[in-house]
Amino acid sequence: MATTLPPLAMHRLVRLVIALMWLIIPLGVVVWHNSTTPFGGALAGALSALGDSAWLTLLVTLTTSALVLIAALAGAGGKHLNATWASFIAVPHVAFAIGLLWLISPSGWLVRVVDALLPMWQGPIQSSWLSVKSTFTLMVVLILKELPFLLLMAQANAQHMPIQRWQQQAQALGYSRRRFWWLIVVPALLKRIRLPLYIIAIYTVSVVDIPLLVGPNAPALLAHEVYQLNWQFTDDTQALVSWGSLFLVVIAVVSVLLLRGLEWVLQRWLGYLALTGKRVRAAKSSVKRMTTPWFWVLLAMSVFISLLLQSGQQSWFYPSLWPQGWQWSRWLTEWPYIAPLLYNTWILAALSATLAWLSAIALLEVQAQGQQHQLHGGWLAMLMIPQLVLVLGWQQTIGPDNGFIGLLWSHTVFCFPYAYLTLHGAYHAYPRRWLWQARSLGYGPWAAWFKVLVPMLKRPLALAWAMAFSISVAQYLPTQWLAPVTHPTLTTEAVSIASGGDWRLGSVYALAQWASVWIVFMLALWGTRARN
Structure with missing residues (x-):
């Protein structure tokens, strides 16, 4: 040879x-x-100072990763992402976050559109959930930015699986397309996208720039907190930096183990449904829409236009849809x-x-x-x-x-x-x-x-x-x-x-x-x- x-x-x-x-x-x-x-300082002191941030980081990581996983599994059987707009996953997180904030903030563009369409609307929204810096806003940005990556990985792996042959056998046994996808394909696909899911989780644990822009401040995510402490050159803060780094590693390991447990639960649950013949509910229409090509094209265009208008506006008061002046x-x-x-x-x-x-x-x-x-x-x-x-x-x-x-x-x-x-x-x-x-x-x-x-x-x-x-x-x-x-x-x-x-x-x-x-x-x- x-x-x-x-x-x-x-x-x-x-x-x-x-x-x-x-x-x-x-x-x-x-x-x-x-x-x-x-290591400087005591563990008890580090837990007291960083414990809330550590728990918040674990919560955000698990919630974000689980939602991204479910949405990717629901959308992987749909239309495949082509290379032209699949490059959306390469948009830098910072640019995406800055543009998205103007869309979803309490006085942002989407709220202004609703205000213009519904005269009885009393805007802007008075809610801490959609504030510029909040845990919810952070999770929305991370989910929308990481979902295309896992969706592409899921579809790429599905292409190497004998899905057509499986589907023919499943149809001969009376399976619907939806039931075939969730009970036969998804359990096998879970193993193949395990590594990309872990990469998303580890990124969420340690990301700093996005929490700086849209994350909460009290408490802040652990990586954000350690980043801020590292600029303070006292013995106490440097000791907290060392402990915070160790906590980040622990949170990453725990997150991976819990996600592995989630995969095990999903496989057992879907296996139970397959054996008992019970039906599995279809993914909600909102999830399906989030995994279709046009959704990502529309989102990318909206974020880009938002950035463009923001960069050129001089004054833009609520509830105007367009800036009053340009610069x-x-x-x-x-x-x-x-x-x-x-x-x-x-x-x-x-x-x-x-x-x-x-x-x-x-x-x-x-x-x-x-x-x-x-x-x-x-x-x-x-x-x-x-x-x-x-x-x-x-x-x-x-x-x-x-x-x-x-x-x-x-x-x-x-x-x-x-x-x-x-x-x-x-x-x-x-x-x-x-x-x-x-x-x-x-x-x-x-x-x-x-x-x-x-x-x-x-x-x-x-x-x-x-x-x-x-x-x-x-x-x-x-x-x-x-x-x-x-x-x-x-x-x-x-x-x-x-x-x-x-x-x-x-x-x-x-x-x-x-x-x-x-x-x-x-x-x-x-x-x-x-x-x-």
């Missing part, structure tokens, strides 16, 4: 180098720091400040995405040569550890503002698993016989790879690079803690401005951040479109 890579020793060297750069060294630095730094000169005024941020963001994202992309391709090629087609969860380990814990260990070991190389390395650590996850399915589904036939026609290993495999996988390869690029653009904590002065980015400035309450100026930076990602995705899709 022809091969396209050097011998086994080279394969092991490639794995070792990738593991050292993006797994062993990042984890080793954190483990070494935590093992050599004694588009704000863009020209801010351009001297945005331009260097764009340069920092693009250079950092392009370099980190390229390093992560090349590492993912090398790893996948080695695995394909070794006939290892299963997704190896170990390479996604950096997504299974709260980001705040990792970045805090790096900051306290190498120090803040340690240079561009350290910042580039930190971004690549988080870009690599997403590039690997995005490209894994398409790369291992590629029929390797094309490479063997190319070798039989006289092509060398590299020539066969570049002239046969790359043209056939150009779209997955391009989208994997674009995904890694978007992940780097969205990084807040690594930039804020490792290079806040020397290499600020659009994300750090957008969070800083918007968290200060200036939503008009924050929308300018959020749009620049969104445009950076959107342009890259559109170029990737346009450049790899099918040609007759």
